[in-house]
Amino acid sequence: MSSPLEAPLLDRIKSARPTLWCNPAYVPAVDPEAAEGLSKALDDWALIAPLLEALFPQLKQSGGEIASDLIDVPDLQTALGYGAPHFGRLFVKGDHDLPVAGSVKARGGLFEVLMHAVNEARAFGFLAADESLTKLASTEAHSFFGRRTIAVGSTGNLGLSVGLAARTLGYNVVVHMSADAKEWKIERLRRFGVKVMQYEGDYNLAVAAARDAASRDPLAYFVDDEDSELLFRGYSAAAAELKTQLEDAGIVIGPDRPLFLYLPCGIGGAPGGIAYGARAVFGPDVHCFFAEPVQSPSALVQMMHGSDQPLPVYEFGLSNKTEADGMAVATMSQLVARRMRERLAGVYTAGDDDLFRWVSLAYSHAGLQIEPSAAIGFAGPHFLLSTEAGRHFCATHLAPDALNRAVHVAWATGGSLVPEVQFQTFVDRGSSLGSQFDLMREDL
Ligand SMILES: Cc1ncc(COP(=O)(O)O)c(C=O)c1O
Known part of the structure:
Protein backbone atom coordinates (compact mmCIF):
# COMPACT_ATOMS: atom_id res chain seq x y z
CA MET A 1 0.00 0.00 0.00
CA LEU A 47 -23.21 -8.34 -35.56
CA ILE A 48 -25.92 -9.26 -33.05
CA ALA A 49 -28.14 -6.18 -33.64
CA PRO A 50 -30.39 -7.93 -36.24
CA LEU A 51 -30.89 -10.83 -33.83
CA LEU A 52 -31.73 -8.48 -30.95
CA GLU A 53 -34.25 -6.76 -33.18
CA ALA A 54 -35.80 -10.09 -34.17
CA LEU A 55 -36.05 -11.28 -30.56
CA PHE A 56 -37.32 -8.13 -28.86
CA PRO A 57 -40.12 -6.10 -30.50
CA GLN A 58 -39.20 -3.07 -28.35
CA LEU A 59 -35.87 -2.85 -30.22
CA LYS A 60 -37.47 -2.53 -33.66
CA GLN A 61 -37.23 1.24 -33.68
CA SER A 62 -33.57 1.35 -32.68
CA GLY A 63 -32.57 -1.39 -35.15
CA GLY A 64 -31.55 -3.72 -32.33
CA GLY A 102 -34.01 -2.01 -17.20
CA SER A 103 -30.45 -1.86 -15.91
CA VAL A 104 -26.82 -1.49 -16.96
CA LYS A 105 -26.70 -5.30 -16.88
CA ALA A 106 -28.55 -5.31 -20.21
CA ARG A 107 -25.29 -4.18 -21.79
CA GLY A 108 -23.31 -7.13 -20.44
CA GLY A 109 -25.90 -9.88 -20.00
CA LEU A 110 -27.65 -9.57 -23.36
CA PHE A 111 -24.31 -9.28 -25.12
CA GLU A 112 -22.82 -12.40 -23.55
CA VAL A 113 -25.94 -14.54 -24.01
CA LEU A 114 -26.36 -13.62 -27.67
CA MET A 115 -22.66 -13.97 -28.47
CA HIS A 116 -22.66 -17.37 -26.80
CA ALA A 117 -25.80 -18.44 -28.67
CA VAL A 118 -24.20 -17.50 -32.00
CA ASN A 119 -20.96 -19.34 -31.14
CA GLU A 120 -22.83 -22.41 -29.92
CA ALA A 121 -25.17 -22.55 -32.94
CA ARG A 122 -22.18 -22.31 -35.27
CA ALA A 123 -20.10 -24.86 -33.34
CA PHE A 124 -22.92 -27.42 -33.49
CA GLY A 125 -23.60 -26.83 -37.19
CA PHE A 126 -27.02 -25.28 -36.58
CA LEU A 127 -25.96 -21.96 -38.11
CA ALA A 128 -23.65 -21.76 -41.11
CA ALA A 129 -21.03 -19.00 -41.26
CA ASP A 130 -22.91 -17.22 -44.08
CA GLU A 131 -26.42 -17.61 -42.62
CA SER A 132 -28.36 -14.69 -41.10
CA LEU A 133 -28.28 -14.58 -37.32
CA THR A 134 -32.03 -14.01 -37.31
CA LYS A 135 -32.37 -17.79 -37.79
CA LEU A 136 -31.67 -17.95 -34.05
CA ALA A 137 -35.05 -16.34 -33.37
CA SER A 138 -36.91 -19.20 -35.11
CA THR A 139 -38.98 -22.01 -33.52
CA GLU A 140 -36.37 -24.49 -34.72
CA ALA A 141 -33.66 -22.55 -32.88
CA HIS A 142 -35.86 -22.44 -29.78
CA SER A 143 -35.81 -26.25 -29.66
CA PHE A 144 -32.04 -26.32 -30.33
CA PHE A 145 -31.40 -24.00 -27.38
CA GLY A 146 -34.09 -25.72 -25.29
CA ARG A 147 -31.78 -28.71 -24.85
CA ARG A 148 -29.18 -26.46 -23.26
CA THR A 149 -28.80 -24.45 -20.05
CA ILE A 150 -27.33 -21.10 -19.12
CA ALA A 151 -26.39 -20.53 -15.49
CA VAL A 152 -25.44 -17.31 -13.74
CA GLY A 153 -24.85 -15.99 -10.23
CA SER A 154 -26.59 -12.68 -9.63
CA THR A 155 -27.57 -10.12 -7.01
CA GLY A 156 -30.63 -9.58 -9.23
CA ASN A 157 -30.15 -7.41 -12.28
CA LEU A 158 -27.63 -9.62 -14.10
CA GLY A 159 -30.03 -12.53 -13.55
CA LEU A 160 -32.87 -10.48 -15.06
CA SER A 161 -30.82 -9.57 -18.08
CA VAL A 162 -29.30 -13.02 -18.71
CA GLY A 163 -32.57 -14.74 -17.79
CA LEU A 164 -34.67 -12.70 -20.18
CA ALA A 165 -32.31 -12.99 -23.12
CA ALA A 166 -31.64 -16.70 -22.62
CA ARG A 167 -35.30 -17.64 -22.07
CA THR A 168 -36.34 -15.67 -25.16
CA LEU A 169 -33.88 -17.73 -27.21
CA GLY A 170 -35.27 -20.92 -25.64
CA TYR A 171 -32.50 -21.87 -23.18
CA ASN A 172 -33.21 -23.31 -19.76
CA VAL A 173 -31.90 -20.80 -17.24
CA VAL A 174 -30.75 -21.22 -13.65
CA VAL A 175 -30.02 -18.07 -11.65
CA HIS A 176 -28.12 -18.54 -8.40
CA MET A 177 -28.81 -15.68 -5.99
CA SER A 178 -27.43 -14.42 -2.73
CA ALA A 179 -29.46 -13.83 0.41
CA ASP A 180 -29.57 -10.08 -0.45
CA ALA A 181 -31.60 -10.62 -3.64
CA LYS A 182 -34.84 -8.67 -3.67
CA GLU A 183 -38.07 -10.69 -3.67
CA TRP A 184 -39.57 -8.83 -6.66
CA LYS A 185 -36.54 -9.69 -8.80
CA ILE A 186 -36.88 -13.38 -7.85
CA GLU A 187 -40.60 -13.35 -8.66
CA ARG A 188 -40.05 -11.69 -12.01
CA LEU A 189 -37.42 -14.29 -12.93
CA ARG A 190 -39.73 -17.15 -11.98
CA ARG A 191 -42.44 -15.61 -14.16
CA PHE A 192 -40.04 -15.86 -17.14
CA GLY A 193 -39.66 -19.56 -16.38
CA VAL A 194 -36.22 -19.14 -14.83
CA LYS A 195 -35.18 -21.55 -12.07
CA VAL A 196 -33.98 -19.53 -9.09
CA MET A 197 -31.69 -20.99 -6.44
CA GLN A 198 -31.15 -18.84 -3.37
CA TYR A 199 -28.31 -19.22 -0.85
CA GLU A 200 -27.90 -18.12 2.72
CA GLY A 201 -24.45 -16.73 1.94
CA ASP A 202 -23.20 -13.73 -0.01
CA TYR A 203 -22.90 -13.01 -3.71
CA ASN A 204 -19.45 -14.54 -4.22
CA LEU A 205 -20.80 -17.76 -2.73
CA ALA A 206 -23.76 -17.71 -5.14
CA VAL A 207 -21.36 -17.27 -8.07
CA ALA A 208 -19.21 -20.18 -6.84
CA ALA A 209 -22.31 -22.38 -6.50
CA ALA A 210 -23.42 -21.46 -10.03
CA ARG A 211 -19.95 -22.22 -11.43
CA ASP A 212 -19.89 -25.58 -9.66
CA ALA A 213 -23.39 -26.61 -10.82
CA ALA A 214 -22.67 -25.61 -14.43
CA SER A 215 -19.38 -27.52 -14.48
CA ARG A 216 -21.29 -30.76 -13.81
CA ASP A 217 -23.59 -30.31 -16.84
CA PRO A 218 -21.89 -30.70 -20.25
CA LEU A 219 -24.71 -28.78 -21.94
CA ALA A 220 -24.57 -25.86 -19.51
CA TYR A 221 -22.82 -22.55 -20.08
CA PHE A 222 -21.85 -20.38 -17.15
CA VAL A 223 -21.91 -16.58 -17.33
CA ASP A 224 -19.11 -15.82 -14.89
CA ASP A 225 -19.65 -12.35 -13.44
CA GLU A 226 -16.31 -12.59 -11.61
CA ASP A 227 -14.27 -13.37 -14.70
CA SER A 228 -16.06 -12.71 -17.96
CA GLU A 229 -14.36 -11.18 -20.96
CA LEU A 230 -17.66 -11.06 -22.84
CA LEU A 231 -19.59 -9.21 -20.13
C1 LIG B 1 -28.29 -1.37 -10.37
C2 LIG B 1 -26.88 -1.87 -10.37
N1 LIG B 1 -25.88 -0.98 -10.32
C3 LIG B 1 -24.60 -1.37 -10.32
C4 LIG B 1 -24.25 -2.71 -10.38
C5 LIG B 1 -22.80 -3.09 -10.35
O1 LIG B 1 -22.35 -3.80 -11.47
P1 LIG B 1 -21.10 -4.79 -11.29
O2 LIG B 1 -21.53 -5.86 -10.33
O3 LIG B 1 -20.84 -5.34 -12.64
O4 LIG B 1 -20.00 -3.99 -10.73
C6 LIG B 1 -25.26 -3.67 -10.40
C7 LIG B 1 -24.95 -5.10 -10.43
O5 LIG B 1 -25.81 -5.94 -10.45
C8 LIG B 1 -26.60 -3.24 -10.41
O6 LIG B 1 -27.61 -4.11 -10.44
Missing part, protein backbone atom coordinates in the same frame (compact mmCIF):
# COMPACT_ATOMS: atom_id res chain seq x y z
CA SER A 2 1.54 3.26 -1.05
CA SER A 3 -0.80 6.17 -0.39
CA PRO A 4 0.29 8.57 2.37
CA LEU A 5 -3.39 8.91 3.33
CA GLU A 6 -3.49 5.24 4.01
CA ALA A 7 -3.75 4.99 7.80
CA PRO A 8 -6.56 7.53 8.27
CA LEU A 9 -8.25 6.11 5.18
CA LEU A 10 -8.17 2.59 6.55
CA ASP A 11 -9.71 3.83 9.79
CA ARG A 12 -12.50 5.48 7.85
CA ILE A 13 -13.11 2.36 5.78
CA LYS A 14 -13.22 0.13 8.85
CA SER A 15 -15.66 2.43 10.60
CA ALA A 16 -17.91 2.45 7.51
CA ARG A 17 -17.66 6.20 6.99
CA PRO A 18 -17.85 7.76 3.50
CA THR A 19 -14.41 7.91 1.94
CA LEU A 20 -12.65 8.98 -1.23
CA TRP A 21 -9.50 7.15 -2.30
CA CYS A 22 -7.58 8.52 -5.27
CA ASN A 23 -5.45 5.93 -7.03
CA PRO A 24 -1.73 6.77 -6.77
CA ALA A 25 -1.04 4.42 -9.73
CA TYR A 26 -3.54 6.26 -11.98
CA VAL A 27 -2.15 7.34 -15.35
CA PRO A 28 -4.56 9.34 -17.53
CA ALA A 29 -3.45 8.49 -21.06
CA VAL A 30 -4.31 7.58 -24.62
CA ASP A 31 -5.05 3.85 -24.44
CA PRO A 32 -4.48 1.81 -27.62
CA GLU A 33 -5.25 -1.51 -25.90
CA ALA A 34 -8.63 -0.23 -24.73
CA ALA A 35 -9.26 1.22 -28.19
CA GLU A 36 -8.72 -2.20 -29.74
CA GLY A 37 -11.07 -3.79 -27.20
CA LEU A 38 -13.75 -1.20 -27.87
CA SER A 39 -13.50 -1.62 -31.61
CA LYS A 40 -14.10 -5.35 -31.21
CA ALA A 41 -17.05 -4.68 -28.91
CA LEU A 42 -18.67 -2.33 -31.42
CA ASP A 43 -18.23 -4.87 -34.24
CA ASP A 44 -19.80 -7.60 -32.12
CA TRP A 45 -22.75 -5.40 -31.10
CA ALA A 46 -23.31 -4.60 -34.78
CA GLU A 65 -29.48 -1.16 -30.48
CA ILE A 66 -29.35 -1.27 -26.67
CA ALA A 67 -28.91 2.38 -25.73
CA SER A 68 -29.99 4.86 -23.06
CA ASP A 69 -30.47 8.63 -22.96
CA LEU A 70 -27.98 11.14 -21.65
CA ILE A 71 -30.16 13.34 -19.46
CA ASP A 72 -29.51 16.99 -18.69
CA VAL A 73 -30.64 17.63 -15.10
CA PRO A 74 -30.19 21.33 -14.21
CA ASP A 75 -32.86 21.37 -11.45
CA LEU A 76 -31.52 18.22 -9.87
CA GLN A 77 -27.97 19.60 -10.06
CA THR A 78 -29.04 22.59 -7.94
CA ALA A 79 -31.07 20.43 -5.54
CA LEU A 80 -28.01 18.24 -4.99
CA GLY A 81 -26.00 21.31 -3.95
CA TYR A 82 -23.95 21.47 -7.15
CA GLY A 83 -25.30 24.78 -8.49
CA ALA A 84 -22.10 26.85 -8.15
CA PRO A 85 -20.10 27.46 -11.38
CA HIS A 86 -17.10 25.40 -10.26
CA PHE A 87 -19.29 22.29 -10.35
CA GLY A 88 -19.49 22.51 -14.15
CA ARG A 89 -22.39 20.56 -15.61
CA LEU A 90 -24.10 17.41 -14.37
CA PHE A 91 -25.73 14.78 -16.58
CA VAL A 92 -27.33 11.44 -15.80
CA LYS A 93 -26.66 8.46 -18.06
CA GLY A 94 -30.03 6.73 -18.08
CA ASP A 95 -29.13 3.04 -17.96
CA HIS A 96 -31.84 2.65 -15.31
CA ASP A 97 -34.18 2.75 -18.28
CA LEU A 98 -32.30 0.57 -20.77
CA PRO A 99 -34.66 -1.44 -22.96
CA VAL A 100 -35.40 -5.12 -22.24
CA ALA A 101 -33.73 -5.47 -18.83
CA PHE A 232 -16.75 -6.71 -19.88
CA ARG A 233 -16.71 -6.18 -23.65
CA GLY A 234 -20.47 -5.74 -23.75
CA TYR A 235 -20.40 -2.94 -21.17
CA SER A 236 -17.49 -1.13 -22.82
CA ALA A 237 -19.51 -0.07 -25.87
CA ALA A 238 -21.51 2.35 -23.70
CA ALA A 239 -18.62 4.80 -23.93
CA ALA A 240 -18.95 5.23 -27.71
CA GLU A 241 -22.64 5.95 -27.25
CA LEU A 242 -21.82 8.58 -24.62
CA LYS A 243 -19.34 10.30 -26.93
CA THR A 244 -21.95 10.65 -29.69
CA GLN A 245 -24.50 11.99 -27.20
CA LEU A 246 -22.10 14.58 -25.80
CA GLU A 247 -21.19 15.69 -29.31
CA ASP A 248 -24.89 15.94 -30.21
CA ALA A 249 -25.24 18.23 -27.20
CA GLY A 250 -22.38 20.37 -28.55
CA ILE A 251 -19.93 19.18 -25.90
CA VAL A 252 -16.43 18.20 -26.95
CA ILE A 253 -14.37 16.60 -24.21
CA GLY A 254 -10.72 17.67 -24.09
CA PRO A 255 -8.05 19.05 -21.72
CA ASP A 256 -10.14 22.19 -21.17
CA ARG A 257 -13.37 20.27 -20.68
CA PRO A 258 -12.64 17.08 -18.72
CA LEU A 259 -15.20 14.35 -18.23
CA PHE A 260 -15.88 12.60 -14.91
CA LEU A 261 -17.77 9.33 -14.76
CA TYR A 262 -19.21 8.13 -11.45
CA LEU A 263 -19.90 4.43 -11.79
CA PRO A 264 -21.79 2.27 -9.25
CA CYS A 265 -19.68 -0.79 -8.55
CA GLY A 266 -20.52 -4.30 -7.35
CA ILE A 267 -18.20 -6.99 -8.66
CA GLY A 268 -16.69 -4.40 -11.01
CA GLY A 269 -17.64 -5.71 -14.47
CA ALA A 270 -20.09 -2.99 -15.45
CA PRO A 271 -18.10 0.01 -14.17
CA GLY A 272 -14.83 -1.59 -15.31
CA GLY A 273 -16.08 -2.22 -18.83
CA ILE A 274 -17.51 1.28 -19.13
CA ALA A 275 -14.31 2.87 -17.76
CA TYR A 276 -12.23 0.82 -20.19
CA GLY A 277 -14.37 1.92 -23.13
CA ALA A 278 -14.23 5.52 -21.90
CA ARG A 279 -10.43 5.45 -21.93
CA ALA A 280 -10.59 4.23 -25.51
CA VAL A 281 -12.84 7.10 -26.51
CA PHE A 282 -11.71 10.03 -24.36
CA GLY A 283 -8.10 9.06 -23.53
CA PRO A 284 -6.52 11.23 -20.81
CA ASP A 285 -9.53 13.58 -20.61
CA VAL A 286 -11.87 11.18 -18.82
CA HIS A 287 -11.54 10.33 -15.14
CA CYS A 288 -13.53 7.34 -13.88
CA PHE A 289 -14.46 6.81 -10.25
CA PHE A 290 -16.11 3.66 -8.92
CA ALA A 291 -18.71 4.16 -6.19
CA GLU A 292 -19.65 1.67 -3.47
CA PRO A 293 -21.72 1.36 -0.28
CA VAL A 294 -19.77 1.93 2.93
CA GLN A 295 -20.36 -1.67 4.04
CA SER A 296 -19.33 -3.20 0.66
CA PRO A 297 -16.24 -1.35 -0.56
CA SER A 298 -14.76 -4.37 -2.34
CA ALA A 299 -13.13 -2.39 -5.16
CA LEU A 300 -11.86 0.22 -2.74
CA VAL A 301 -9.99 -2.27 -0.56
CA GLN A 302 -8.77 -4.36 -3.50
CA MET A 303 -7.48 -1.46 -5.57
CA MET A 304 -6.00 0.31 -2.57
CA HIS A 305 -4.19 -2.79 -1.45
CA GLY A 306 -2.97 -3.58 -4.96
CA SER A 307 -2.80 -7.28 -4.10
CA ASP A 308 -3.23 -10.07 -6.67
CA GLN A 309 -5.14 -12.04 -4.07
CA PRO A 310 -8.90 -11.57 -3.56
CA LEU A 311 -9.53 -9.33 -0.57
CA PRO A 312 -13.03 -9.58 0.97
CA VAL A 313 -14.45 -6.60 2.86
CA TYR A 314 -15.05 -8.89 5.87
CA GLU A 315 -11.32 -8.65 6.57
CA PHE A 316 -11.92 -5.00 7.43
CA GLY A 317 -14.69 -5.82 9.89
CA LEU A 318 -17.43 -4.79 7.45
CA SER A 319 -20.77 -6.59 7.05
CA ASN A 320 -21.44 -6.32 3.27
CA LYS A 321 -25.02 -5.47 4.26
CA THR A 322 -26.63 -2.72 2.21
CA GLU A 323 -29.99 -1.82 0.69
CA ALA A 324 -28.11 -1.27 -2.57
CA ASP A 325 -28.47 -4.93 -3.53
CA GLY A 326 -26.67 -4.56 -6.89
CA MET A 327 -23.54 -3.49 -5.07
CA ALA A 328 -23.67 -5.96 -2.16
CA VAL A 329 -20.45 -7.67 -3.20
CA ALA A 330 -17.70 -8.58 -0.73
CA THR A 331 -14.89 -9.39 -3.18
CA MET A 332 -14.29 -7.68 -6.52
CA SER A 333 -13.46 -9.34 -9.83
CA GLN A 334 -9.73 -9.93 -10.15
CA LEU A 335 -9.94 -9.52 -13.92
CA VAL A 336 -11.35 -6.03 -13.46
CA ALA A 337 -8.89 -5.16 -10.66
CA ARG A 338 -5.96 -5.98 -12.97
CA ARG A 339 -7.39 -3.98 -15.86
CA MET A 340 -8.16 -0.96 -13.72
CA ARG A 341 -4.79 -0.71 -11.98
CA GLU A 342 -3.58 2.36 -13.92
CA ARG A 343 -6.91 3.23 -15.49
CA LEU A 344 -9.04 3.98 -12.44
CA ALA A 345 -8.97 7.50 -11.00
CA GLY A 346 -10.34 6.42 -7.64
CA VAL A 347 -13.12 4.90 -5.57
CA TYR A 348 -15.51 6.51 -3.10
CA THR A 349 -18.13 5.19 -0.72
CA ALA A 350 -21.46 6.48 0.57
CA GLY A 351 -23.99 5.37 3.18
CA ASP A 352 -27.41 3.86 2.50
CA ASP A 353 -29.39 6.79 3.94
CA ASP A 354 -27.85 9.15 1.41
CA LEU A 355 -28.70 6.70 -1.39
CA PHE A 356 -32.37 6.96 -0.45
CA ARG A 357 -32.16 10.76 -0.24
CA TRP A 358 -30.74 10.84 -3.78
CA VAL A 359 -33.38 8.42 -5.09
CA SER A 360 -36.02 10.75 -3.71
CA LEU A 361 -34.41 13.91 -5.12
CA ALA A 362 -33.82 12.35 -8.54
CA TYR A 363 -37.52 11.53 -8.67
CA SER A 364 -38.82 14.89 -7.49
CA HIS A 365 -36.38 17.07 -9.49
CA ALA A 366 -35.86 15.05 -12.65
CA GLY A 367 -38.68 12.45 -12.70
CA LEU A 368 -36.15 9.59 -12.67
CA GLN A 369 -37.09 6.16 -11.35
CA ILE A 370 -33.84 4.72 -10.06
CA GLU A 371 -33.01 2.11 -7.44
CA PRO A 372 -30.69 2.83 -4.47
CA SER A 373 -27.60 1.29 -6.13
CA ALA A 374 -28.08 3.58 -9.09
CA ALA A 375 -28.11 6.77 -7.00
CA ILE A 376 -24.56 6.60 -5.68
CA GLY A 377 -23.13 8.44 -8.70
CA PHE A 378 -24.65 11.66 -7.33
CA ALA A 379 -21.99 11.80 -4.61
CA GLY A 380 -19.19 12.17 -7.17
CA PRO A 381 -19.00 15.95 -7.62
CA HIS A 382 -19.05 16.43 -3.84
CA PHE A 383 -16.07 14.16 -3.33
CA LEU A 384 -14.14 15.70 -6.17
CA LEU A 385 -14.72 19.36 -5.40
CA SER A 386 -15.40 19.57 -1.69
CA THR A 387 -12.85 17.23 -0.14
CA GLU A 388 -9.12 17.58 0.35
CA ALA A 389 -8.34 14.36 -1.56
CA GLY A 390 -10.61 15.45 -4.44
CA ARG A 391 -9.05 18.90 -4.67
CA HIS A 392 -5.61 17.33 -4.64
CA PHE A 393 -6.68 15.04 -7.48
CA CYS A 394 -7.89 18.02 -9.54
CA ALA A 395 -4.71 20.00 -8.89
CA THR A 396 -2.64 17.00 -10.01
CA HIS A 397 -4.56 15.96 -13.11
CA LEU A 398 -6.51 18.94 -14.49
CA ALA A 399 -5.59 22.09 -16.37
CA PRO A 400 -6.15 25.26 -14.28
CA ASP A 401 -9.78 26.46 -14.56
CA ALA A 402 -10.88 23.30 -16.35
CA LEU A 403 -13.30 22.46 -13.53
CA ASN A 404 -15.72 25.25 -14.43
CA ARG A 405 -16.22 23.60 -17.79
CA ALA A 406 -16.12 20.01 -16.53
CA VAL A 407 -18.84 17.51 -17.36
CA HIS A 408 -19.90 15.15 -14.57
CA VAL A 409 -21.90 12.06 -15.47
CA ALA A 410 -23.67 10.11 -12.73
CA TRP A 411 -24.28 6.69 -14.25
CA ALA A 412 -27.80 5.62 -13.20
CA THR A 413 -27.60 1.85 -13.42
CA GLY A 414 -31.03 0.43 -12.66
CA GLY A 415 -34.56 1.06 -11.48
CA SER A 416 -37.17 1.29 -14.23
CA LEU A 417 -38.37 -2.27 -13.59
CA VAL A 418 -38.80 -1.76 -9.83
CA PRO A 419 -42.50 -2.27 -9.04
CA GLU A 420 -44.34 1.00 -8.37
CA VAL A 421 -45.19 0.17 -4.74
CA GLN A 422 -41.60 -0.77 -3.96
CA PHE A 423 -40.27 2.36 -5.67
CA GLN A 424 -42.64 4.55 -3.65
CA THR A 425 -41.19 3.09 -0.43
CA PHE A 426 -37.71 4.19 -1.61
CA VAL A 427 -38.96 7.71 -2.32
CA ASP A 428 -40.83 7.94 1.01
CA ARG A 429 -37.83 6.69 2.91
CA GLY A 430 -35.60 9.25 1.19
CA SER A 431 -37.97 12.14 1.92
CA SER A 432 -38.44 11.13 5.55
CA LEU A 433 -34.66 11.28 6.09
CA GLY A 434 -34.61 15.02 5.36
CA SER A 435 -32.42 16.93 2.95
CA GLN A 436 -29.18 17.09 4.94
CA PHE A 437 -26.80 14.55 3.37
CA ASP A 438 -24.68 12.54 5.81
CA LEU A 439 -21.84 12.88 3.33
CA MET A 440 -21.78 16.65 3.65
CA ARG A 441 -21.55 16.46 7.42
CA GLU A 442 -18.32 14.49 7.12
CA ASP A 443 -15.00 16.20 7.62
CA LEU A 444 -13.14 14.89 4.56
